Amino acid sequence: MQQRLTLRTALLLTLAPLLWAGNAVVGRMVHTLVPPITLNFIRWALAFVILLPLAGWVLKRHSGLWSHWRRFAMLGLLGVGLYNALQYMALQTSSPINVTLVGASLPMCMLVVGALFFGAQVSRQQVVGALLSLAGVLLVLGRGEWQQLLALRLVLGDVFMLLATVSWAFYSWSLAQPKDPAAIRADWAAFLLAQISFGLLWSGSMTAVEWSLGAAPIQWSWKLAAALVFVAVGPAVLAYRAWGVGIQRVGPNVAGVFINLTPLFATVLSTMFLGEWPQLYHLLAFALIVGGILVSARR
Structure with a gap:
């Protein structure tokens, strides 16, 4: 049974986009050092090793995993x-703003x-909330200038990201x-761990x-090693834990709006690396995104 959106659940659903924003930034930083699908495999192999001492029992014969x-x-x-x-494939050929x-x-x-596929009822306020949050994201991506959005052109990487988005929607509803x-x-x-076992x-x-x-061959370095540790511990283990709990508590429709925090966090992280301070449009975008979350979660 779905619950009301509490502060604790909101923080969990905020942590996941923050870590995934870091994942996008780090993935872009090392995209010339390791092939994208290989990066994904190494990431989850490390996550498997991390979780194995905590939940290795799930791999046993009578755990219930194999019957399901x-x-x-x-x-x-x-x-x-x-x-x-x-x-990761999208980040190879597409710009971060497009992705x-x-x-x-x-x-x-x-x-x-x-x-369409899970028989969920969609309320008017959920649609309004999603549109509000999307408006906030567009404001950030355009850096306060809508003309920049009109100049965007889709490339192969954008198609990969669109397929990734559809995959994540089905994953969240399945959860x-x-x-x-x-x-x-x-x-x-x-x-x-049960998911990672098959995912590997x-x-x-x-x-x-x-x-x-x-x-292309992997170019091993301390930079790549640090990146692999981060994407395995943060965006993989911790973020998936937070997202899974949030989905179970408030449902995919409400939790889905929180994903719009990802490009906001990604933009802020990028500007921090460039030494830029947040602008007025960042605050306006944050207000729109949070407003969309509150509208979607309101009963």
Whole structure:
């Protein structure tokens, strides 16, 4: 049963976009050092090692994982194998502003997928909330000048990000379906490890294809090592934990609006690296995004 949006749940749903914004920035920083699908595979392999001491019991024969293997295989494909690989692929050929703009369509995509495939009812206020948050994202991406948005052109990377957004919408709605063994559902580490276990199979297969097509060799360095540790611990383990709890508490439609914080955080992080201070349009965009969240969550 879905709950009201509390401060604690809001903080969890805010933490995930913050970490994912860092993931986009770091992914762009190392895109010349490691192939994108390989980066995704290494990231989740490290996350698997981190979670194994906490929830290794889920891999045992009678844990309930193997009797529900189809569900976890699908979650692993959508949330581990596809979404992040497509995002890293998008960062290879598309500009960060295009990638975040396409990703900002997630709340609307969440509403459409929920209505068409999961029988969810979409209220007028949820649509209004999604549009308000999207307006805030557009304001940030255009740096307060709408002419910059009109000059954007889609490239192959934007198509990859669009596919990633659709994958994440299906993943989020699948999370909200109570079809998992109670023991696994109650243990966040076991629930995530169950997904990663199958996700590594998907990602590993994709990595094999990437290398068979002539992927560039990995350029190992301390910079790449630090990046791998960050994307494994933060955007993978911690962010997925926070997002999963938020989805279970308030549902995908409300949680989906929080994803619009990602490009806002990404813009702020980028400006920090460039030594720029937040501008007035950042504050206006933040007000629109938060306003959209409150409208969507209001009962």
